[in-house]
Amino acid sequence: MSQDLLNKLTESINLNVGGAIEKAELPYDFATITIHKEHIHEVLEFLKNDKNWNFHFLTDLTGFQTADEKQLGVVYHLHNMITNIRVRIKTHFDINKPEIPTATDIWPGANWMERETFDFYGVKFKGHPNLKRILNVDEMDIFPLRKEYPLEDQQREDKDDKMFGR
């Protein structure tokens, strides 16, 4: 996507959902727009239903944690197959209050992707029809992809490796 097109897109988002955009960048030629958390649902709805932009296809939805580890985020990859334009919508929020409206009412396919994000990061999608763990066991009480849960230290020596050659 070119810078011109990105400017047009941010302009039309600003026109329809005022004050929603936090920043818009173009890393590796991929339009990336960061949206304030309060406006995320409105913006997604606008992008899908607007006649000009019509991002009708949700390619991917996933979570991430910001570098300072104090915030969680959700990233949406949208695609308009007719004009072949892709856009990445990001939002972020406090790790202690990870709540965001669901996108399942816009794209039914967001269902399992949101469940996966909840499973890994503990993001609560408000209004999701069936928000429970999907890949991990139901009894798990942590959100494993958060940085506060590191992988096991490979140098640890307190484990008896008589039975399991480590």
Next chain:
Amino acid sequence: MAKKEPIKNTDDFVEEKEYSILNLGPTHPATHGIFQNVLKMDGEIIHEATPTVGYIHRAFEKLAERRPYNQITTLTDRLNYCSSPINNMGWHMTVEKLIGAKLPKRVEYMRVIVMELSRIADHLICNSVIGVDTGAMTGFLYIFQWREKIYDIYESICGARLTTNMGRIGGFEREWPQKTWDLIDAFLKNYPKALQEFANLLERNKIFMDRTINCGPISAEMALNYSFTGPNLRAAGVDYDVRVATPYSSYEDFNFTVPIGTSGDTYDRFMVRQEEMYQSMDIIKQAIKNMPKEGGFHADVPDFYLPPKEEVYNNMEALIYHFKIVMGETDVPKGEIYHCVEGGNGELGFYLQSDGGRTPFRLHFRRPCFIYYQAYPEMIKGSMLSDAIITMSSMNVIAGELDA
């Protein structure tokens, strides 16, 4: 529980329906993988299905956060293990995009050959398994040896057959031996005949057609809403192919047709995959014909591509590069990348956040199976149990990719 009187005549049957619960899976011979579906059945009609996934979840996204970039290839092998080379190449291309490597045309053409071969392997397994599930075992047994022949080609390139770990960031690990080219030539020469016989067995077979037409259909609109990609979306009538929409690895140089279906049922999915195999062979032929003679088998990226062993022993610079790559100490630029390739069953995407360190800060695999399997309960609602089985095999759900 109160003891029931035996039913004397049919008038004694209660009007109120009682559904039976059937647990299909997790290890069921007909599901070809570990999927559990709890079905609420009325006789043989499925009323409701609740799928449970995650039986072989291996936390790849977490593991990837500790591994250097060149060690993640082995994780991608195990996503869709029917077409591992596509996953490998997709991952290499993602990293190359991040570091800005420019590849010789020859490497890109070699990659196209490997990716199309693995697409054939993936599709032929899927299609022959539809045959098995409808009761035609012969086609499966007959066509399966051609997958072995494709695996022989992989073996001559990289030494492995199933989980290939093929190629390196920047190209291939070595020049392909003459044997590889001979095997590819032999495959291209003999496979169309075998595929034609397989097609004769099933494509216009009355029993097969009755069994698969209108079985597990999905409309184009619903398929788009459920984020379908790949042959399943094309069978529903949407001509979206990543190779055409966002060409990678020089796919824009090739001339091929994207087959599409109309009704999105099992028969259309079968036919789309059949035609794609012919198209893939055509692409391989074009790639061999137009293959540039010059260019070598790797790009000039010393930070990521291992130097030849003789140089490591005799040359200080090469030794340093070798050490840094093996220890995974090469830093990459900061950035955010989404790269997608047309995998065996859809758009396989890699979303990578790099903070400049030796490992990815966040890596997410967009796994087509995981995304379209959620539409499965909707697709089988109201159909017979046996239709549900062939719907699943025609969707080509691969457990490794589903659970990551």
